Amino acid sequence: MSGRIFNFSAGPATLPLSVLETIQAEMLDYKGQGMSLIEMSHRSKTFDALTVESEALVREICGFSEDFQTLFVQGGATGQFAAVPLNLSLEGKVGEYVNTGSWANKAFKEAKQLGYAAREVASSADTNHDHIPSGLKPGRDAAYFHVTSNNTIFGTQFQDFPETGDVPLVVDMSSDFYCKRIDPGQFGLIYAGAQKNAGPSGVTIVVIRKDLLERSPKSIPSIFNYKTFAEKNSLYNTPNTFGIYVVNLVMKWIRDQGGIDIVEKANRAKAKTLYDAIDGTGFYKAHAREDSRSLMNVTWRLPSEDLEKKFVSEALENDLSGLKGHRSVGGIRASIYNAMPAAGVEALVGFMREFERKNG
Amino acid sequence: MSGRIFNFSAGPATLPLSVLETIQAEMLDYKGQGMSLIEMSHRSKTFDALTVESEALVREICGFSEDFQTLFVQGGATGQFAAVPLNLSLEGKVGEYVNTGSWANKAFKEAKQLGYAAREVASSADTNHDHIPSGLKPGRDAAYFHVTSNNTIFGTQFQDFPETGDVPLVVDMSSDFYCKRIDPGQFGLIYAGAQKNAGPSGVTIVVIRKDLLERSPKSIPSIFNYKTFAEKNSLYNTPNTFGIYVVNLVMKWIRDQGGIDIVEKANRAKAKTLYDAIDGTGFYKAHAREDSRSLMNVTWRLPSEDLEKKFVSEALENDLSGLKGHRSVGGIRASIYNAMPAAGVEALVGFMREFERKNG
Numbered sequence: 075m076s077g078r079i080f081n082f083s084a085g086p087a088t089l090p091l092s093v094l095e096t097i098q099a100e101m102l103d104y105k106g107q108g109m110s111l112i113e114m115s116h117r118s119k120t121f122d123a124l125t126v127e128s129e130a131l132v133r134e135i136c137g138f139s140e141d142f143q144t145l146f147v148q149g150g151a152t153g154q155f156a157a158v159p160l161n162l163s164l165e166g167k168v169g170e171y172v173n174t175g176s177w178a179n180k181a182f183k184e185a186k187q188l189g190y191a192a193r194e195v196a197s198s199a200d201t202n203h204d205h206i207p208s209g210l211k212p213g214r215d216a217a218y219f220h221v222t223s224n225n226t227i228f229g230t231q232f233q234d235f236p237e238t239g240d241v242p243l244v245v246d247m248s249s250d251f252y253c254k255r256i257d258p259g260q261f262g263l264i265y266a267g268a269q270k271n272a273g274p275s276g277v278t279i280v281v282i283r284k285d286l287l288e289r290s291p292k293s294i295p296s297i298f299n300y301k302t303f304a305e306k307n308s309l310y311n312t313p314n315t316f317g318i319y320v321v322n323l324v325m326k327w328i329r330d331q332g333g334i335d336i337v338e339k340a341n342r343a344k345a346k347t348l349y350d351a352i353d354g355t356g357f358y359k360a361h362a363r364e365d366s367r368s369l370m371n372v373t374w375r376l377p378s379e380d381l382e383k384k385f386v387s388e389a390l391e392n393d394l395s396g397l398k399g400h401r402s403v404g405g406i407r408a409s410i411y412n413a414m415p416a417a418g419v420e421a422l423v424g425f426m427r428e429f430e431r432k433n434g
Numbered sequence: 435m436s437g438r439i440f441n442f443s444a445g446p447a448t449l450p451l452s453v454l455e456t457i458q459a460e461m462l463d464y465k466g467q468g469m470s471l472i473e474m475s476h477r478s479k480t481f482d483a484l485t486v487e488s489e490a491l492v493r494e495i496c497g498f499s500e501d502f503q504t505l506f507v508q509g510g511a512t513g514q515f516a517a518v519p520l521n522l523s524l525e526g527k528v529g530e531y532v533n534t535g536s537w538a539n540k541a542f543k544e545a546k547q548l549g550y551a552a553r554e555v556a557s558s559a560d561t562n563h564d565h566i567p568s569g570l571k572p573g574r575d576a577a578y579f580h581v582t583s584n585n586t587i588f589g590t591q592f593q594d595f596p597e598t599g600d601v602p603l604v605v606d607m608s609s610d611f612y613c614k615r616i617d618p619g620q621f622g623l624i625y626a627g628a629q630k631n632a633g634p635s636g637v638t639i640v641v642i643r644k645d646l647l648e649r650s651p652k653s654i655p656s657i658f659n660y661k662t663f664a665e666k667n668s669l670y671n672t673p674n675t676f677g678i679y680v681v682n683l684v685m686k687w688i689r690d691q692g693g694i695d696i697v698e699k700a701n702r703a704k705a706k707t708l709y710d711a712i713d714g715t716g717f718y719k720a721h722a723r724e725d726s727r728s729l730m731n732v733t734w735r736l737p738s739e740d741l742e743k744k745f746v747s748e749a750l751e752n753d754l755s756g757l758k759g760h761r762s763v764g765g766i767r768a769s770i771y772n773a774m775p776a777a778g779v780e781a782l783v784g785f786m787r788e789f790e791r792k793n794g
Contacts, residue, residue, distance in 0.1 A: 079468030084474040086675055093471055098461040104453050108439030110454055112634040115756060148508035148636060149657045152671035156655035166694070184656060207715065267587075269672055274472040276508060276674025295516035295655070296544060297509045304765045311512035312629055314636025315446055316676055320472075393468065396475060426639040 080418035083269040093323045131325040138258045146281040146308040151266040155184035159297040161290045167217035174199035175225035193318030203228040205363040210236035224250035227400040229373030230366040254338040277317025351423040375405035440778035442768045443756030445630035487793040491685040498618045505640040506668040510627040515544035516621045517658040521650045525578035533557035535585035563588040565726040570596035584610035587760040589733030590726040614698040637677025704779045717790045735765035
């Protein structure tokens with residue numbers, strides 16, 4: 075671990091050290107195959123087995139049955155902003171979107187840009203997205219109901235998902251994928267760029283309820299077609315093989331430490347440590363409302379922008395990196411994804427106390 | 435190098451050992467940053483500099499001026515089959531396609547599937563794609579002229595590109611990207627999935643003549659919009675950071691051994707060794723016509739399918755892997771990309787002689 079620092083970047087983000095060590099150990103020769111995983115045909119038995127295993131691992135961590143299928147695609151959440159209306163829109167119906175931040179709004183705007191009927195049903199824009207709107211429910215003419223489960227920039231997170239009945243709930247889970255137990259029965263489709271909680275950038279995880287695959291029209295770009303990818307178990311074309319490999323390792327890292335409940339417990343403890351440190355002083359001020367706070371991205375302000383700059387810069391000198399908040403909120407953002415060890419949060423809190431003592 | 439075998443897979447494919455060793459050495463700590471490259475924000479100064487450098491490196495290897503721009507996108511050639519008509523189609527004009535094999539045909543079919551005017555202007559299908567059609571030129575109503583420079587499955591390659599005048603020549607160069615010097619002035623757009631000659635899978639290289647960026651309409655999926663990606667220097671959304679990093683290392687590997695002419699010379703020598711071994715006997719029979727042979731994928735048959743199976747299986751016992759031909763051609767295919775050392779081709783030719791001696 076020599077030389078490694080605590081990396082609070084919002085994404086791409088810190089990965090489990092043991093996963094990096096495995097990648098490193100296998101880089102020249104993957105499991106005695108005489109070549110690197112990244113040199114291996116995606117049509118080989120070895121890689122096919124890895125994909126089949128990864129498809130199941132992703133489902134099983136949160137108990138998704140075979141009524142669902144995991145797809146590994148490319149293009150990140152931005153690709154999915156197009157793929158969702160392309161695949162799931164229905165003649166005469168409307169895609170519904172909840173605007174809880176920049177990325178949620180981009181999803182909505184992409185659907186409109188492509189010419190689909192789309193509607194913003196609620197927004198937290200008037201208070202700079204410091205909360206998750208309540209009382210959400212789909213309209214009668216909804217084709218699907220889209221929410222962004224965690225808002226990386228603003229540090230807010232759905233504590234519970236809306237009940238959407240027969241309308242498929244579509245969730246961009248890029249920044250809180252598998253940070254806590256979720257109930258499979260609630261979802262029509264989940265998508266997540268892997269680069270925050272599940273792997274490297276360049277691979278996107280989709281978990282889709284299989285009946286929705288029947289909606290995919292043939293006239294859309296093949297690379298976006300959920301049904302095509304489902305039929306080929308994500309090997310319609312050459313996937314990001316390295317990305318699937320690392321997601322596989324991260325899923326096993328979750329499983330092998332005891333599963334999602336253990337990960338959730340650790341995340342709640344880390345977040346509590348950090349929010350307590352913020353709330354326990356008048357020097358730091360949290361951005362997100364208490365009922366909407368994210369377990370993954372913690373956002374707060376200091377008394378002045380000068381102090382915020384100083385905080386970020388001195389933190390880096392103390393091997394705490396990536397703490398500058400997004401310009402939409404300002405201040406500080408600490409991203410404490412699954413792979414951030416408790417020691418990282420403790421080091422940050424220690425630094426915060428010391429910084430307040432000197433500058434408060 | 436202990437344990438490594440010669441990997442003739444068509445892609446993902448063998449990479450330079452020195453590149454893999456660099457990835458391995460930097461996996462836990464990228465250049466003293468205290469984190470892996472794959473954990474690093476794509477908005478960091480370090481990664482931004484890497485992207486800027488990689489954009490230029492890709493152009494400079496073959497002398498593309500600043501009239502061109504390199505983009506790093508996701509989705510492979512399959513994504514580009516959609517992106518090309520989405521970005522480059524023109525009202526009242528037709529996308530023209532040359533059908534030299536399965537992938538060329540897929541590009542054509544994707545344009546049709548999306549509802550664009552597209553026309554097949556020549557085909558080698560009647561002789562199972564054993565050659566590149568000659569006398570190619572665009573029609574007066576062509577929006578662009580699309581060719582697949584190298585046909586991985588059939589082992590054929592354009593020796594020279596057609597003159598297309600004012601009509602932009604669009605080339606899928608996935609399987610022979612930078613295997614030899616090319617003349618920048620001939621191209622409107624080049625695209626290449628990196629996983630054969632330029633890096634790992636999951637990153638796609640696009641080199642586009644900048645004036646063509648003006649064709650991109652706003653109403654297409656953002657993830658496919660060349661203009662959007664050009665304006666953001668490929669960082670519109672989170673790219674495949676690992677992929678760009680490895681492409682950067684592979685471009686430096688080309689540059690540092692003396693550049694594209696040195697690589698071309700080595701490739702011509704390797705291909706000659708292998709074709710000579712095939713032609714020098716009645717036992718082996720090349721699939722591709724002599725005037726259309728690929729420097730990258732060499733395809734040939736044996737006297738019987740049983741012997742072909744035996745060849746592939748015994749080759750693997752001799753640490754020569756990935757030699758089974760594609761089912762469309764049958765027989766043997768040896769992919770000898772830039773990173774395949776001459777020693778690999780020599781070992782293969784030695785094995786071929788021994789195999790013929792025993793079974794001929």
